[in-house]
Amino acid sequence: MRNLLFGITIFVICLLAACTGDMPAAVERAATTNQAVSPSELEHIDLGVGFIPNVQFAPIYVAQAKGFYAEERLEVVLEHGFENDFVALTAQGERQFAVASGDQVILAQAQELPVVYVMKWYQRFPVAVMALAETGIDAPDKLSGRSVGIPGLFGASYVAWEALVYATNLDETTINLEEIGFTQAEAITQKKVDAAVVYLTNEPVQLRQLGMAVNVIEVSDYIDLVSNGLITNETVIRENPELVRRLVRATLRGVDYTIAHPDEAFDLARQAVPEITDEDAPAQRAVLDASIELWRNDQPGISDPQAWATSAEFMLVTGLIGSPVEVETLYTNEFIED
DSSP: OOOOOTTOOSOOSOOOOOOOOOHHHHHHHHHTTTOOOOGGGOEEEEEEOOSSOOGGGHHHHHHHHTTHHHHTTEEEEEEOSOHHHHHHHHHHTSOSEEEEOHHHHHHHHHTTOOEEEEEEOOSSOOEEEEEEGGGTOOSGGGGTTOEEEESOSSHHHHHHHHHHHHHHTOOGGGSEEEEOOSOHHHHHHTTSSSEEEEETTSHHHHHHHTTOOEEEEEGGGTOOOOOOEEEEEHHHHHHOHHHHHHHHHHHHHHHHHHHHOHHHHHHHHHHHSTTOOTTTHHHHHHHHHHHHHHHOOSSTBOOOHHHHHHHHHHHHHTTSSSSOOOGGGTBOOTTOOO
16 A cells, blocks of 8 residues: 555645634624524534635535634634644544545545544646647647656655556556655646646646646546545534534535635625735635635535545555555535535
């Protein structure tokens, strides 16, 4: 089994800030919906979301600011750190919930950690291979004989690269895979590599904002990997299922509201991440728009059993996990309401 460090999450645009949650405002808004809630009635939840405050967490900021969590008698405060740490803390019962990707859940259960995915957030895996349009690289078979940059042999970028190779039968011996750190945009524009593994909400947005034409090969066009969603542990599901239901319900309201009202959602995200300046705003709004496209779905929150089966099989065949997992135990849709 490869020694992977699943510590880098999909949220990779750096905004050096601390997350703030305005619960008094949330309580006040909840009161305007004829459901007055006092702070003492709120159940506190530290939600591990990985990395740092970012516009890509807009649905959670919306759910905080619009009082969706308060209406469910919840005070949700975001914690930022490494995804694998939050998965371990959730498995150990040190945290009740976290945001994590499907591959993290599969890896955890392969190590007999009792985490369960309870709400799908991202409908498409947000990693791709990007190249300047002038290279003509617009499909996986065009990568043969080329150099491809990757941050490192770890994390979601590496999982996505291995999935693309697996799904398209790429001959890796014909490709020069180079570890370049998180310098993909620079490496491509300076032609240090022909293509790079990127996040759809990051490097393609950056280069297009600069007026550069790029081709993007989305991994999700070739294999349906389970991406980010809410996870909890088996104990919480067994002993407090209503808590799970309340958090899922409020978070999905935040996602839906963000998709339906992107202008307001962006304004609320800027309040939560005040380091977004007026100069930065156009680029960050483009990040939100790209993120929204990854969240859209006609069945919000619902996990697809086949996607889980596909993800687990891929990870087993490629050696990312050392033993099979029971697909049915990886996720549940019981907390998603019609």
